[in-house]
Ligand SMILES: O=P(O)(O)OC[C@H]1O[C@](O)(CO)[C@@H](O)[C@@H]1O
């Protein structure tokens with residue numbers, strides 16, 4: 093099961109920093125070292141805290157972690173071969189096998205390196221190595237170096253969060269009187285807020301900025317021209333038709349899975365959408381999927397998920413705290429549940445999920461709809477390959493389709509499929525950076541049950 097064969101007929105090569113001047117090249121060359129340096133600074137700034145908590149052992153661990161990370165930074169800046177992991181975590185074997193498969197494919201170990209290997213692989217590997225640096229240094233193994241940025245992103249988005257929760261509670265109050273069209277209107281709005289919430293990630297800005305300052309609902313119209321593909325109507329029909337199939341014997345009617353991306357405002361926008369789906373009866377159960385370790389700077393971990401709900405509950409704002417209390421109740425009652433499978437923090441393209449993580453694939457098959465959030469999920473759905481812009485989304489998925497699925501993504505990496513003939517060229521001539529600045533977005537849909545829609 094080699095995941096990145098470059099020679100599969102009809103499948104383009106993986107994006108890689110070996111293309112000098114490409115976005116992948118600049119990311120590996122400039123953004124990776126910046127991110128590792130930021131992690132080092134964060135640890136250093138927290139030195140006193142480690143001392144207070146763990147005494148001399150904390151100081152030793154801080155020093156040692158910084159030394160591991162400096163070594164990592166040096167390896168990546170000098171294009172050294174990737175190394176096997178040694179921290180004994182449950183996913184080590186799978187990472188090391190992945191490395192060996194690449195080495196076999198390339199014919200020598202030197203060729204599997206930061207600038208020569210697939211960008212998706214080396215970027216995931218960098219975050220896994222950061223995790224290793226901590227894990228090998230108890231007592232600070234569990235430290236999340238991105239936590240400060242994530243919590244700051246949440247606090248700086250307070251006004252937007254309040255506006256969104258006020259809107260949500262307003263809708264919920266009159267839910268019973270809403271016509272189907274009104275319900276659809278609210279659904280569309282909240283789907284768009286969740287889509288544009290993906291602008292708020294910390295990885296693209298190397299940890300600089302990830303907050304939502306203005307009322308997201310007020311800017312939706314002005315953002316409409318920047319949505320390049322909008323298949324939200326298929327998402328709506330999927331939810332409606334799943335309801336029609338609801339049978340008394342079916343254990344979990346209309347289940348929606350949300351594969352989360354970033355903490356901060358984006359997570360709140362996802363929770364608001366999930367609340368709307370449940371309170372409107374469009375869904376009965378929501379399964380959230382997050383990361384089991386700090387990932388791509390701002391991605392949601394179990395801790396971020398719980399923390400965000402607690403903070404929302406504790407807010408000194410009537411509608412915000414009401415929303416938080418409701419979310420806590422959903423979690424307690426099992427209407428919402430959070431999972432973090434190790435597959436989400438591995439470098440695989442999603443077309444390899446069925447083979448690499450059959451249990452996760454089976455889990456997703458139980459959903460009536462899977463909503464994927466964000467750029468990294470888009471890269472993994474499409475294999476992070478140099479597809480022509482006009483190739484269809486289903487072709488790029490290469491057989492991945494556990495259930496009807498939709499991706500809500502703002503463009504931050506130079507990959508985009510499913511466009512009209514000439515659309516990509518036109519965008520490139522108007523704005524050469526159209527794929528990498530988070531200015532444009534897509535809502536793309538695929539269903540393995542497509543006959544249902546024919
Ligand atoms: O949080 P998101 O939307 O997945 O964005 C992260 C993206 O940002 C980047 O760091 C930009 O290159 C990509 O590596 C990654 O795909």
Ligand SMILES: [Mn+2]
Pocket residue numbers: 293295353354388390391466468
């Ligand atoms: Mn992210």
